[in-house]
Amino acid sequence: MRPLARLGENLAPGLTGRIAFRLFCTPPRPKQGNHRAASVKSLATRLEAGTPLSVPFPCSSVAARLFEPPQRDGVGTLPCVILLHGWTGQAAVMAAFIKPLLKAGLRVVAFDLPAHGDSTGATLDLPTGVASLAAVARAVGPVEAIVAHSFGGSIALAALAGTLPAQPRIVARRLVLIAPPSSMREVAGWFGARIGLGPRGLQALEARIHTVAGVPVTAFAGAAQLQRYGGPTLLLHCRDDREVPFAHAQALADAGPFVRLEAQNGLGHRRILTAPRVVALVADFVTGRAEPALDQTQPINSRRTTASIASTPAGESFRQGR
Template sequence: MHKLFHTLSIQFSGFITKLISIILKVGAFITPTLSKRLVWHLFSTPFKGPVRKNILREKLFSQAKVLDLSFGSSFVRTYSWSCKGKSCKGKILLVHGWGAYALSMACLINPLRELGYDVISFDQPAHGKSPGRQTDLPKMVDSLDIVITQLGAFNAAISHSFGGIVITNWISKNINRGQFNTIKKLVLISAPKDMMATIKQFSKKLDLTSKHNAHIVERVEAITYQPINDLTITGFLKGRGIMNLLVHDENDTWVPLSDSMQAAERVDNGELFITSKLGHTKLMCSDLVIDKIKIFMSNH
């Protein structure tokens, strides 16, 4: 059965997506318990697609200081790059999204170093070179806590996609840890507005039943010890005094622009920067976005 789960946990596309959807719907009638288990397995399994060769990523990897931090019985792999220049302004943390890895945000690293910051990134549990097949929000937040506690303090953080939920959740849980929670600026790129939005998007891709949705919500609430409606970026950031830049593309087909628009209106000190025709990930390598982030980091 585990092999079946693992086989089905590949990137959703075309025929495979339809096949999984049919299996889940039929299973809901024949073996509801097993069908729910499969849905949760798929929801908590990152999709590790092939990593294309990239000169920038390969060069940065060769330059990085690699350090594995103990995380329970496993470890979290971290990558560090020193600032360029005689004196550094501080540290910036990069937090990648679901199914990605540390160097998926490679385009941002050198511009931040040239701005005078050390840059640290890491592979979240079950991502990149960090071991595991499955993970969830609490585990990702806990791994982030290990990184910040041992490699902080950070002046700012930049996240992509689901990484936005992870970093804002950590901030909300650690507001009173002054020596560690030093983040004053936050950039949220292509971020979902809340955990429910993530579940709905996952459900839409697989055309799940309402019972499957309810099961995912139930499991998320059980492992986070929070109602699903409390797992929101705006709730996590309320009253934190952090400067927030939200970056989103109007043609994002994974997380809609409306998520960042709503979040920007509700968070304290929120600014929204909208791009076009760059989708969910390409905007991280856009000169317009990189320049906007550099200005944001330099101001105030």
């Protein structure tokens, strides 16, 4: 594929950029029978108690599960927490967060992003991801928090910051980002290098992203988007993450004092989603137990939390996951 990519970018860079973009947005089909598939299947049993939903959005529909805490008299619609998985994931991998959030009296919804799990579609790009997230938010709102992993974090950031001019801006009081990339341009560069794109091919890929999204790939800079969101943000990332290195967390933490970075060790990119200490941190943050009460009369963009930013050696460049 690499020789073809180099030939294509010299003879027809525009076509090469479109093909590269299609590949970039096509998640690989999960392998059957491997350990990871068995693990996800085991987690999926935790979703059976939820009410199944099919949430339509302009491109298609997504499969979701809604979980309700025990009903309380005199209480209206309870706030909801949206769980958002990453690239090649599905709602089931976020299942560990459901029980403690329900126990705290919050509604919880987990859904499969387009082209993942039981949702329809063959490709996933940021505009499609934001559109699906916005549809789920409308269906279950008001949204108390979004808990997002990996590429799901990129989708959440774009939605909360209003980065995409053609997509609605989502409102959520709190944000939890678990092992997200800090720069979609870096992700695109990693992908281009992997398939053999040179400078012209990468430029064509970035041009195609601009065409589809309506903004250049540089608009998806995580720290700048976090600043536009401005709400209390918990950032969890492992120093040993081999898919999205810890340097991405350090870059995001620079967004401001409203970002609280909790560095982890020994959990990698995916085991972090089921670690008891991580689940407890997320539940405490979402419910406000880990910090002083916020002044609810302030606009969301003026709210701040105490920073807890670890000083650690920078990781390597983005390599495997999104």
